[in-house]
Amino acid sequence: MVNLGRASMIEIGSVIEQRIFWIDRGLLKAYADASGDQNPIHQDEAFAKSVGLPDVIAHGMLTMALVGKFITDWAGGSAPVKEFSGRFVKPVIVPAGAKVDLTVSGTITDVQGDDVRIDIVATSAGIKVLGMSKALVSISQMSPL
Amino acid sequence: MLNPDSVGRTFTGANVVTVTQSEIDAFAGVLGESNVIVAPPTFSIRITLAQSQQLLSDPDVGLDWSRLVHGDQKFQIHRPIVAGDTLRCSSTIENYKVAAGNEIVTVRSDLHAGNELVVSTWSTLVVRA
Numbered sequence: 072m073v074n075l076g077r078a079s080m081i082e083i084g085s086v087i088e089q090r091i092f093w094i095d096r097g098l099l100k101a102y103a104d105a106s107g108d109q110n111p112i113h114q115d116e117a118f119a120k121s122v123g124l125p126d127v128i129a130h131g132m133l134t135m136a137l138v139g140k141f142i143t144d145w146a147g148g149s150a151p152v153k154e155f156s157g158r159f160v161k162p163v164i165v166p167a168g169a170k171v172d173l174t175v176s177g178t179i180t181d182v183q184g185d186d187v188r189i190d191i192v193a194t195s196a197g198i199k200v201l202g203m204s205k206a207l208v209s210i211s212q213m214s215p216l
Numbered sequence: 217m218l219n220p221d222s223v224g225r226t227f228t229g230a231n232v233v234t235v236t237q238s239e240i241d242a243f244a245g246v247l248g249e250s251n252v253i254v255a256p257p258t259f260s261i262r263i264t265l266a267q268s269q270q271l272l273s274d275p276d277v278g279l280d281w282s283r284l285v286h287g288d289q290k291f292q293i294h295r296p297i298v299a300g301d302t303l304r305c306s307s308t309i310e311n312y313k314v315a316a317g318n319e320i321v322t323v324r325s326d327l328h329a330g331n332e333l334v335v336s337t338w339s340t341l342v343v344r345a
Binding site: 098101102104105106107108131132133135136137139140142143148149150152153154155156157158159203 | 292
């Protein structure tokens with residue numbers, strides 16, 4: 072159990088407060104440019120539908136980047152994050168003109184020495200989109216709040 | 217179909233990629249962050265996605281990148297990436313199986329700065345039947 076001055080102690084079973092990120096077509100374009108992933112299924116509705124998708128879908132890696140932001144905001148920066156993983160269970164569907172939610176929550180599952188393990192769940196429109204998501208964070212590199 | 221002889225082979229990039237502060241700023245900016253020094257945890261995908269695709273597009277490998285879906289992703293970050301890092305990518309097909317007609321390929325990509333392993337990533341890619 073470690074007290075970093077956060078509202079709750081870092082201990083097994085502690086819950087990291089749920090956050091909602093909002094995704095729209097503009098964010099997909101910005102992520103495409105920043106990541107270099109210009110796959111048209113993330114920007115071009117006609118193309119996405121032509122390959123059997125219901126509409127434009129978000130990059131799985133954008134979902135993961137936002138979940139990463141959930142972790143790094145909790146940890147006080149990117150430096151403490153040692154491992155991060157997830158499975159793209161379902162796509163995040165982003166219709167034109169809409170803002171869709173990415174709702175993220177986390178639970179601390181293990182604390183061993185310097186290592187904190189976190190299980191994360193991310194949903195959009197109530198459907199799980201990122202599964203089996205885990206992060207390993209180094210306590211000694213977390214900045215106190 | 218993937219050439220089974222490709223499994224376990226490592227393909228190393230000929231060139232290094234130099235990370236710039238503006239690339240890190242652009243990536244972090246999408247996440248609503250500014251004034252960042254170290255790159256966000258998933259930043260390395262910007263390098264490994266293009267590099268591994270290039271390294272594994274050898275016709276001898278037989279991977280059909282046009283029909284790939286990203287199944288899962290893992291990052292092991294030995295130290296965060298910062299501006300000025302010169303990184304060399306090497307990619308290995310670590311695992312390959314066929315399930316229900318879909319090909320499932322696990323690609324590991326390591327980013328080294330000189331001899332220092334900075335980040336390892338694992339991408340599981342599904343080639344849909």
